[in-house]
Amino acid sequence: MPEGDVVWLAARRLHEALAGRPLARSDFRVPRLATTDLRGRGVLCALSLGKHILVRVEGGLTVHTHLLMEGRWQIRRAGPTPHDHRIRLVLANAEWQALGYSLGLVELLRTAEEDKAVGHLGPDLLGPGWGAEPAAVAVLRLGEQPARAIGEALLDQSLLAGVGNVYKAEILFLRGVNPWTPVRDVPDLPAMVDLAHRLLEANKERHGHITTGDRRRGREHWVYGRAGQPCRRCGARVRRAAQASDVGDRVTYWCPRCQPPPDGP
Template identity: 45%
Template sequence: MPEGDTVYHQASALRAVLAGKFLESTQFRVPQYATADLSGELVEEVLSRGKHLLIRAGETTIQSHLKMEGIWHVYPRNGARWKRPGHTARCVLNTAEHQAVGFSLGELHLMPRTSEDSFFADLGPDLLGPDWDQDEARRRLQAQPERSLGVALLDQRNLAGIGNVFRSEICFLSRLRPETPVGEVADLDSVLEMSYRLLQVNKNRSRRATTGSASTAISLWTYGRAGKLCLRCQTPIIRYYLGEEQLRQAAIEDRSVYVCPYCQPARV
């Protein structure tokens, strides 16, 4: 599932072939931008902001969000076959040597570069950004002390980059139930440090891992492991829904959390 590390990784791959290159032709296969044309523009930068991917070309920013299914591929311009169905392509950017194709993008917007700040005005500090600000993230989390940690960590207005996989892993490694109200988390800073460490260590990996090594067979502690044994204590992992209103609105995410009932004791 695309989370901050995935988007960072995809931005790096696109940067390698697009940055410093001129776009020879472009296609935006969404009605709103069907006639947009950025051919002739120089790609200056490709970067991630939380779970958003930004391509700055000339005076324009191409913003995309992978949501559930989206992915960017890079192909040589010599006619290589796409590995996804053509009808799912939403954005095609051609340089002299490469073709970058965004498939099944959950969001695609073109905007003047000067509008970026207002577009992202609500986005919290980016765990993988150059301006990560832990104090600001803590302040935003603490502003709603009654919210459960599992919901608050997913809210990109608090901090940007965490999705459903990482929130379960962060709660496990912090030995906290996802439903714990933020105001009852004794050491929010260590939760934030854990979040930062997990995303940083995964930002250049092709396979996400929180257990120490991407090469081991089991790379995650709890996520996706309902009914399997906890790697620490051998208790079966359980899965459930947090069920808060805020979370129900986040229809794009798989909403369940995975918990080891022993390592993450329920509050009494």
């Protein structure tokens, strides 16, 4: 599932291509919206909220999409649209077309009712208003279920919006916390939330998630995707196991020496 920084960048590129121009074409390739026509409506803005993208158009309407596991947006010059069954939404003006591939969710909302789709989200790590107050709210929300494993809590978008499986693993490694540690036993939750924000902020304008500071291929991550390989700090073998999340079990990576278990794996 794309992380919050990937979604932020997709929304920015949609905004740059579409905002301030009337739509010359809209093609919703989902059954319930197949007859929807937004031609002639100006695009007001495109923005991200956590892992959701909202494209607001004139007339008080919002196109709401979510990439889920495999979705992506591609911006191309205006022209013939590729013949590809994976394209679920086309939004185009006289200069650009935005192609939504394998989008997990496509819906049309009244802008005044966006909260029905995104009101449940916790503070957005890449939101324009990020600061001390939303960070404190995130810490409070994470602490509301003290017995919950921190690796599960970090993926709950209703607590803190933007962290995905890659950042979960990397944040916990950098903080020296085992993924199965109960939230109540995590030292310095505010520092963990701050680290999450800084990692996403550092990566939001580029492709790929670099948490080690090393851009060389295969050197980008501390533990994510490195099961069986030596820890970059201590040399112990990185481990992996399934861990619950609000969207089903996800694979978790950790170093058993740098992140000693509480009573878990």
